[in-house]
Amino acid sequence: MATYDELAGHSIERLAALSDGIFGVAMTLLLLELHVPPHETITSEGALVHALSAMAPQLIVYLMSFMTLGIFWVGQQTQLSHLSRSDRHLTWIHLVFLFAITLMPFSTRLLAEFVAFRTALLAYWLNIVLLGGLLFASWRRAKGTGFIVASLSEDAQAAICRRIVFAQALYAFAASLCVFTTTCSIIVLVLIQLTYAIAPSFGRVRTRPATPTAPPPA
Amino acid sequence: MATYDELAGHSIERLAALSDGIFGVAMTLLLLELHVPPHETITSEGALVHALSAMAPQLIVYLMSFMTLGIFWVGQQTQLSHLSRSDRHLTWIHLVFLFAITLMPFSTRLLAEFVAFRTALLAYWLNIVLLGGLLFASWRRAKGTGFIVASLSEDAQAAICRRIVFAQALYAFAASLCVFTTTCSIIVLVLIQLTYAIAPSFGRVRTRPATPTAPPPA
Amino acid sequence: MATYDELAGHSIERLAALSDGIFGVAMTLLLLELHVPPHETITSEGALVHALSAMAPQLIVYLMSFMTLGIFWVGQQTQLSHLSRSDRHLTWIHLVFLFAITLMPFSTRLLAEFVAFRTALLAYWLNIVLLGGLLFASWRRAKGTGFIVASLSEDAQAAICRRIVFAQALYAFAASLCVFTTTCSIIVLVLIQLTYAIAPSFGRVRTRPATPTAPPPA
Amino acid sequence: MATYDELAGHSIERLAALSDGIFGVAMTLLLLELHVPPHETITSEGALVHALSAMAPQLIVYLMSFMTLGIFWVGQQTQLSHLSRSDRHLTWIHLVFLFAITLMPFSTRLLAEFVAFRTALLAYWLNIVLLGGLLFASWRRAKGTGFIVASLSEDAQAAICRRIVFAQALYAFAASLCVFTTTCSIIVLVLIQLTYAIAPSFGRVRTRPATPTAPPPA
Numbered sequence: 001m002a003t004y005d006e007l008a009g010h011s012i013e014r015l016a017a018l019s020d021g022i023f024g025v026a027m028t029l030l031l032l033e034l035h036v037p038p039h040e041t042i043t044s045e046g047a048l049v050h051a052l053s054a055m056a057p058q059l060i061v062y063l064m065s066f067m068t069l070g071i072f073w074v075g076q077q078t079q080l081s082h083l084s085r086s087d088r089h090l091t092w093i094h095l096v097f098l099f100a101i102t103l104m105p106f107s108t109r110l111l112a113e114f115v116a117f118r119t120a121l122l123a124y125w126l127n128i129v130l131l132g133g134l135l136f137a138s139w140r141r142a143k144g145t146g147f148i149v150a151s152l153s154e155d156a157q158a159a160i161c162r163r164i165v166f167a168q169a170l171y172a173f174a175a176s177l178c179v180f181t182t183t184c185s186i187i188v189l190v191l192i193q194l195t196y197a198i199a200p201s202f203g204r205v206r207t208r209p210a211t212p213t214a215p216p217p218a
Numbered sequence: 219m220a221t222y223d224e225l226a227g228h229s230i231e232r233l234a235a236l237s238d239g240i241f242g243v244a245m246t247l248l249l250l251e252l253h254v255p256p257h258e259t260i261t262s263e264g265a266l267v268h269a270l271s272a273m274a275p276q277l278i279v280y281l282m283s284f285m286t287l288g289i290f291w292v293g294q295q296t297q298l299s300h301l302s303r304s305d306r307h308l309t310w311i312h313l314v315f316l317f318a319i320t321l322m323p324f325s326t327r328l329l330a331e332f333v334a335f336r337t338a339l340l341a342y343w344l345n346i347v348l349l350g351g352l353l354f355a356s357w358r359r360a361k362g363t364g365f366i367v368a369s370l371s372e373d374a375q376a377a378i379c380r381r382i383v384f385a386q387a388l389y390a391f392a393a394s395l396c397v398f399t400t401t402c403s404i405i406v407l408v409l410i411q412l413t414y415a416i417a418p419s420f421g422r423v424r425t426r427p428a429t430p431t432a433p434p435p436a
Numbered sequence: 437m438a439t440y441d442e443l444a445g446h447s448i449e450r451l452a453a454l455s456d457g458i459f460g461v462a463m464t465l466l467l468l469e470l471h472v473p474p475h476e477t478i479t480s481e482g483a484l485v486h487a488l489s490a491m492a493p494q495l496i497v498y499l500m501s502f503m504t505l506g507i508f509w510v511g512q513q514t515q516l517s518h519l520s521r522s523d524r525h526l527t528w529i530h531l532v533f534l535f536a537i538t539l540m541p542f543s544t545r546l547l548a549e550f551v552a553f554r555t556a557l558l559a560y561w562l563n564i565v566l567l568g569g570l571l572f573a574s575w576r577r578a579k580g581t582g583f584i585v586a587s588l589s590e591d592a593q594a595a596i597c598r599r600i601v602f603a604q605a606l607y608a609f610a611a612s613l614c615v616f617t618t619t620c621s622i623i624v625l626v627l628i629q630l631t632y633a634i635a636p637s638f639g640r641v642r643t644r645p646a647t648p649t650a651p652p653p654a
Numbered sequence: 655m656a657t658y659d660e661l662a663g664h665s666i667e668r669l670a671a672l673s674d675g676i677f678g679v680a681m682t683l684l685l686l687e688l689h690v691p692p693h694e695t696i697t698s699e700g701a702l703v704h705a706l707s708a709m710a711p712q713l714i715v716y717l718m719s720f721m722t723l724g725i726f727w728v729g730q731q732t733q734l735s736h737l738s739r740s741d742r743h744l745t746w747i748h749l750v751f752l753f754a755i756t757l758m759p760f761s762t763r764l765l766a767e768f769v770a771f772r773t774a775l776l777a778y779w780l781n782i783v784l785l786g787g788l789l790f791a792s793w794r795r796a797k798g799t800g801f802i803v804a805s806l807s808e809d810a811q812a813a814i815c816r817r818i819v820f821a822q823a824l825y826a827f828a829a830s831l832c833v834f835t836t837t838c839s840i841i842v843l844v845l846i847q848l849t850y851a852i853a854p855s856f857g858r859v860r861t862r863p864a865t866p867t868a869p870p871p872a
Binding site: 228239240310313341 | 459463478481513588595596598
């Protein structure tokens with residue numbers, strides 16, 4: 001009687017393809033709300049430069065959200081590329097994860113519009129917590145069901161969990177700074193994300209100085 | 219003379235890729251209409267919390283539609299992953315299925331806007347009936363043409379049909395409750411979908427309590 | 437010196453993936469302009485039914501455009517699945533083809549808005565001519581460069597060309613009927629597309645009555 | 655301790671899929687702002703023809719942007735198809751590249767709206783510089799880490815770098831022409847892009863006149 005559930009949702013490839021579609025649309029839609037200044041208010045080059053400069057804070061929020069989506073895309077890809085297969089429950093954890101991804105353009109617009117409101121910042125942070133929690137649940141489920149490829153060492157498996165928890169602790173710290181000002185939180189959030197996107201490079205060079213450019217084994 | 223029709227539309231891979239693209243866009247567009255409250259009406263944190271809370275019913279309709287799309291995505295994936303190939307007619311059944319998927323954001327906005335109108339609820343339900351009917355037709359066609367992979371047992375093949383019919387019966391029951399109120403229908407629809415997304419897990423644990431986490435054979 | 441051009445644009449897989457992305461977005465965006473009736477004008481179930489019925493002509497134009505996109509998606513897929521590789525020029529023919537695909541939502545909105553204007557109908561038809569012409573050019577180029585897989589017979593190769601020319605002749609006939617009324621053109625266009633999407637099934641049954649459901653060789 | 659970074663972001667396939675998704679959405683969204691003329695202002699066929707003709711300059715800007723996206727899509731594809739794998743840093747270079755791609759619809763709308771403003775033209779050009787710079791950085795990183803497939807000769811590797819630098823020099827020249835008028839810059843930009851999209855064909859015929867249609871080795 002439970003046959004359908006055993007047949008459904010096995011394909012990692014299609015889950016990856018749907019995820020790439022949703023991430024691709026969400027990443028592009030982020031900037032859809034970045035409107036060109038209305039033509040009738042712009043009468044000179046100077047006015048246009050000024051209008052574009054006034055959009056800089058908005059652009060930083062969009063860049064931050066793009067980095068957030070990029071970080072979670074890399075995180076999800078890393079998980080999926082180490083799974084041998086999926087089942088319905090793991091697939092549904094990822095579908096809810098993708099729902100949280102589609103919420104991101106809304107959270108981003110909310111924060112871009114209400115940049116000084118703690119409510120907007122906390123809503124944005126809750127979105128990040130939801131994303132991290134679902135990736136964590138996905139890895140736990142994959143571990144419990146034995147879907148993780150055998151070639152991945154216990155140590156490496158633990159590293160993926162540790163990473164999520166550590167990142168969420170940093171995000172929570174950044175969000176808590178909004179008791180002072182939301183600007184403070186946003187600056188720390190951007191710094192955390194830049195660290196995730198760029199900094200590990202220095203870390204790696206330091207820990208393996210002899211062969212900094214050698215590729216890890218494929 | 220009929221050569222073109224024999225050449226066209228064979229690729230399951232491209233049908234899957236187009237489907238993932240359309241599902242990805244439709245799932246992300248669902249929330250595009252979730253507008254940030256207008257800035258000029260919000261003067262305090264309390265007002266923003268209040269404005270966001272007022273969006274909760276809308277958010278539930280979007281979540282329900284995301285689950286609907288997720289359920290039909292899993293359903294279509296399950297079919298496609300058990301087909302050896304396609305032909306033009308099967309491809310066109312899926313193209314019409316995808317057209318019904320692109321109608322979903324419209325049906326969802328209609329229901330979110332007219333949540334107390336039976337007409338909106340029935341339009342939403344008709345969209346679900348169309349999706350289920352096309353998946354059913356697809357499986358019949360695949361059976362008739364011998365495109366189903368040989369490794370799938372007769373029993374498993376029947377399970378896929380049974381699942382569609384059973385789900386549609388539940389949806390029809392939920393829709394019929396709108397003779398009382400549409401709220402009643404929506405609550406039952408959400409419960410059905412949560413059951414499809416979450417509950418089978420309990421079912422499986424109950425029927426195979428000895429090895430609840432053992433993976434089904436790949 | 438010409439090395440870059442020899443390196444670039446070889447991948448059929450990525451061309452197919454980009455095409456599926458663009459078709460997926462274009463197919464979903466078609467309906468983005470299908471707006472829910474404004475809430476303040478609707479005071480009863482009857483008014484909502486009436487408002488939705490009034491959208492039927494628009495919906496037919498969208499359905500026609502979805503079928504057009506579906507027909508050209510199947511046509512392009514059929515070509516790409518019979519190519520062993522690509523080069524920069526073939527890739528660029530397909531990029532221009534995809535540009536014409538992105539014009540389709542505009543042409544469709546134009547026709548849906550100005551359904552009685554010959555200019556709108558001819559603009560729509562020109563879009564179809566452009567699509568057909570580019571698919572024709574693509575096949576000619578593939579033939580000239582020897583990119584067509586060896587397993588495809590000369591007869592089958594000719595069938596792909598013949599199909600494009602025949603379909604374009606029918607579309608031109610339908611468009612020419614706008615000297616009477618545009619409604620006449622639209623009806624014939626829809627009938628042609630229904631024939632391409634559905635009717636070949638009867639044709640095949642007629643030509644091979646003994647084994648109507650036997651699969652063609654994979 | 656650095657294990658996560660060694661596990662993450664290896665997949666070229668998923669990077670390609672995300673890129674195809676983002677390029678697909680960006681290419682289709684370019685034209686989303688091409689609005690149908692408002693119905694109430696159009697009372698005759700002549701008025702509609704006139705209104706559509708008035709959109710020609712806008713359409714040229716959109717076509718130019720589509721070609722820009724096409725050129726960079728081919729450029730990125732050429733790189734990715736010659737890499738054996740990726741790592742987190744290379745993946746992040748491409749994620750920033752994709753962010754610059756999502757900026758393109760905004761830059762395009764800005765230029766379409768302010769076609770006579772140097773600020774708009776320079777913003778558009780900066781977007782192109784950013785795209786070229788990131789592709790250059792990607793190739794340098796891939797060379798440094800040894801991710802380039804062994805089958806690609808040193809000569810061919812250099813051709814890919816040379817191509818980027820040469821194209822950027824031409825773009826900078828075109829942008830500099832805006833000291834005269836922006837129209838001048840736009841015409842030269844379109845000519846450069848047409849050359850990249852079409853002209854190499856003549857170049858190849860000239861350098862290898864004996865076998866103009868012979869396929870390069872797969």
